[in-house]
Amino acid sequence: MPMTAKDIEDMIRTAIPDAEVEIRDLAGDGDHYAAKVVSPSFAGMNRVRQHQLVYKALGGRMGGELHALQLETAVPNGESK
Amino acid sequence: MSEAKERIDALVQGNDVVLFMKGSALFPQCGFSSRAVAILDHLEVPYETVDVLQDQEIRQSIKEYSDWPTIPQLYVKGEFVGGSDIMMEMFESGELQQLLKAEA
Numbered sequence A: 001m002p003m004t005a006k007d008i009e010d011m012i013r014t015a016i017p018d019a020e021v022e023i024r025d026l027a028g029d030g031d032h033y034a035a036k037v038v039s040p041s042f043a044g045m046n047r048v049r050q051h052q053l054v055y056k057a058l059g060g061r062m063g064g065e066l067h068a069l070q071l072e073t074a075v076p077n078g079e080s081k
Numbered sequence B: 001m002s003e004a005k006e007r008i009d010a011l012v013q014g015n016d017v018v019l020f021m022k023g024s025a026l027f028p029q030c031g032f033s034s035r036a037v038a039i040l041d042h043l044e045v046p047y048e049t050v051d052v053l054q055d056q057e058i059r060q061s062i063k064e065y066s067d068w069p070t071i072p073q074l075y076v077k078g079e080f081v082g083g084s085d086i087m088m089e090m091f092e093s094g095e096l097q098q099l100l101k102a103e104a
Helices: A005-015 A047-057 B003-014 B033-042 B056-065 B086-094 B095-103
Strands: A020-025 A032-038 A069-076 B017-021 B046-052 B074-075 B078-083
Touching: A005 A020, A005 A032, A005 A047, A032 A047, A032 B056, A032 B078, A047 A069, A047 B086, A069 B086, B003 B056, B033 B095, B046 B074, B078 B086, B086 B095
Parallel strands: A032 A069, B017 B046
Antiparallel strands: A020 A032, B017 B074, B074 B078
16 A cells, blocks of 8 residues: 555654654655655754654655655754754 | 675675665666765765665665665765765765765
C-alpha cells in the first residue's frame, strides 16, 4: 500500500510531537515525496542523526513501501547541522 | 560481524571516498544514486562505487551497518556522511567540498 502525505506527516508528528512537518507530493503519484521537518528536538544532532530520527518515526517503511522521500531537517531558526 | 559486514568494513576502511549506489557511476539505476554521482563528478574527486544491485548481501547489510535505510550512502575516510539529500545540502553549503578537500 502506498503511503499518503497525511500518513507520513502523522507518523512523524506522533514520534516527534514538537515537529513542524511539511510534505510535498513531488510527482503527484503518491510515491515520491519531499518532507521538511523542523524540530527543537534536533538541536545538537548532526544531519545524519536528525534524518535517522525521522526514519525511525516512519517505522521501517522508508526504503520499503515508502520508496522516495527527499528529506530536509532543521532546528527552528537555525542551521540544519 | 557477519561476512557481508566484514566486506563492507573493508570497502569503507580501504577507500577514502566510497559510494554505495544502485548501478554504476556511468549507468546509475536510480535518481538518487544518479544525483550522488553527479555531485562527486562535479567536485572532481576520485571515488569508488559499489553497486548494491550486484550484491544482495551488501544491499541488506549496508542498511544495518550505518543504521540508514536507503541507498545511496557516502563514506569518507571510514565515516558515514549521509545519503543524497545530505550530500546535496552539504554541497550547496560548501561543506562537502571542505570535507573532500581535507581528504585529498
